[in-house]
Amino acid sequence: MKLSHEEVLIRPVLTEKALNLRDKYNKYTFIVHPDANKHQIKEAVERIFGVKVIKVNTMNYKPKPRRDLRRRRIVGRTSKYKKAIVTLAEGHKIDLGV
Amino acid sequence: MDERKSLKEEKVVIPKETVEEYVDRAARRLARKVKLPGFRPGKVPVSVVKQRFAKEVREEAVIDALNEEIKKLVEERGWRLISSPRVKAQSEGEDVYEFTVEFEIYPEIVLPDPSQIRVKKRIKQITDADVEEKIQEFKEENATLQSVDREVREGDVVLAEFFTRKDGKEGERKRARIYVRADELDEDLYNAILGKKVGDEVVLPGEEEGEEEVYVIKKVFEVQYPSDEEVAELLGYTSPQEMREKIKEQLVEEAQKVAEFELENAIIQEILRLSPFDPPPSLVYQVYKDIKPQIAQQVPPEEVEEAALQNAAFIVARDLIILKLIEEKELDITDEEIIQYLKDEGKADPEKFLEEAKKRGKYDELRSRYLIRKAYDYLKQAVQIEPEFV
Numbered sequence: 001m002k003l004s005h006e007e008v009l010i011r012p013v014l015t016e017k018a019l020n021l022r023d024k025y026n027k028y029t030f031i032v033h034p035d036a037n038k039h040q041i042k043e044a045v046e047r048i049f050g051v052k053v054i055k056v057n058t059m060n061y062k063p064k065p066r067r068d069l070r071r072r073r074i075v076g077r078t079s080k081y082k083k084a085i086v087t088l089a090e091g092h093k094i095d096l097g098v
Numbered sequence: 099m100d101e102r103k104s105l106k107e108e109k110v111v112i113p114k115e116t117v118e119e120y121v122d123r124a125a126r127r128l129a130r131k132v133k134l135p136g137f138r139p140g141k142v143p144v145s146v147v148k149q150r151f152a153k154e155v156r157e158e159a160v161i162d163a164l165n166e167e168i169k170k171l172v173e174e175r176g177w178r179l180i181s182s183p184r185v186k187a188q189s190e191g192e193d194v195y196e197f198t199v200e201f202e203i204y205p206e207i208v209l210p211d212p213s214q215i216r217v218k219k220r221i222k223q224i225t226d227a228d229v230e231e232k233i234q235e236f237k238e239e240n241a242t243l244q245s246v247d248r249e250v251r252e253g254d255v256v257l258a259e260f261f262t263r264k265d266g267k268e269g270e271r272k273r274a275r276i277y278v279r280a281d282e283l284d285e286d287l288y289n290a291i292l293g294k295k296v297g298d299e300v301v302l303p304g305e306e307e308g309e310e311e312v313y314v315i316k317k318v319f320e321v322q323y324p325s326d327e328e329v330a331e332l333l334g335y336t337s338p339q340e341m342r343e344k345i346k347e348q349l350v351e352e353a354q355k356v357a358e359f360e361l362e363n364a365i366i367q368e369i370l371r372l373s374p375f376d377p378p379p380s381l382v383y384q385v386y387k388d389i390k391p392q393i394a395q396q397v398p399p400e401e402v403e404e405a406a407l408q409n410a411a412f413i414v415a416r417d418l419i420i421l422k423l424i425e426e427k428e429l430d431i432t433d434e435e436i437i438q439y440l441k442d443e444g445k446a447d448p449e450k451f452l453e454e455a456k457k458r459g460k461y462d463e464l465r466s467r468y469l470i471r472k473a474y475d476y477l478k479q480a481v482q483i484e485p486e487f488v
Contacts, residue, residue, distance in 0.1 A: 015136025098145040
């Protein structure tokens with residue numbers, strides 16, 4: 001599937017775990033388009049942020065039933081999404097603003 | 099600037115670049131408290147807090163900077179704060195934040211030279227009539243009622259049935275106890291009831307037109323007062339003469355206490371006249387809350403508010419003057435002096451009382467009470483007192 005670089009990268013993940021990966025291993029976590037492959041992700045990160053990517057790990061998250069806890073019933077499903085952990089070459093950094 | 103005022107307003111200007119110095123500290127503090135999905139409590143990095151809670155961090159930083167400025171200002175002026183400063187107004191300029199802050203401080207009290215203070219000491223002279231009045235009070239408290247079959251006379255108590263009547267229709271009947279005394283009873287009823295007997299009706303015009311108030315006399319009681327001998331025995335005296343002597347002594351003692359209390363208040367009033375200052379509102383309010391229920395029992399409801407506020411303001415001013423006097427004259431009190439004061443108040447074993455107070459942790463309370471007493475005594479010795487017998 002043909003996707004623009006901006007379509008591939010949806011948003012960075014800013015959690016305690018993601019920030020630990022960044023600070024300790026220079027790995028950046030993103031939510032990416034579910035149809036994007038590792039090559040497209042690598043290219044998008046390199047083009048948008050101007051950095052050198054050495055590895056991309058991806059994982060798909062299936063939709064889960066969404067429950068209404070007060071009414072105790074299922075009211076829909078969460079969206080499926082894909083997460084990518086991008087390892088950058090030494091000395092390369094992305095400014096996430098935090 | 100008028101240092102006698104306890105409320106002061108100051109403009110505090112904080113440059114925005116000063117606030118920047120406080121941002122990191124504020125963000126670190128906030129990071130310990132904020133909850134953010136993806137982070138365990140207290141583990142949110144400061145950089146994330148700064149980004150996600152930019153507004154809150156800035157507000158905290160401004161408050162920190164303002165507190166620091168206020169602290170500096172208070173130290174500079176040498177003020178003693180009574181309550182937390184209050185921000186009355188704030189505005190944001192291009193490079194600065196501006197605040198109008200209200201401070202409540204202990205006012206500067208300048209005590210006048212006590213030897214220049216002249217006050218009158220009003221002392222009530224106790225006469226035999228006062229003693230007789232007191233004895234009469236005891237007699238009335240212990241009076242008994244004797245049912246009599248005769249016409250109503252001055253001083254009697256009448257048991258009657260009361261109802262209203264209009265156009266031949268009677269209202270609900272109620273029992274009424276009537277004290278037949280010229281100085282207490284309604285004049286019309288008093289005049290109408292005198293000379294009546296059991297079974298007689300007393301009819302007076304009612305509140306509405308055509309209405310009548312009817313009293314049917316059911317019983318007449320004569321009030322029998324105990325004799326002087328009986329009252330003396332009741333009060334534990336051997337004779338009416340001893341009773342009169344002792345009552346006079348008590349009344350003289352009471353009058354002296356009242357005179358001393360009024361003298362102390364008069365001295366404080368005079369100090370306030372010579373060297374006026376504003377008592378701090380928050381202290382006045384605290385006292386006002388405490389004394390309001392008491393005042394409510396003494397004055398009509400519409401006057402309670404004003405009377406309580408006036409009294410509270412005087413009490414606060416009085417206490418501040420006494421504290422200033424203790425501080426200025428470096429007054430202190432020894433255990434021996436406390437014991438003497440306790441003796442004067444009639445404590446049976448003052449030494450033991452003092453030891454007990456120390457054991458129970460009440461010593462400081464006792465000490466400050468008598469230190470205040472000593473300060474009043476100092477004032478009473480230093481000012482010019484003119485006795486006035488009334």
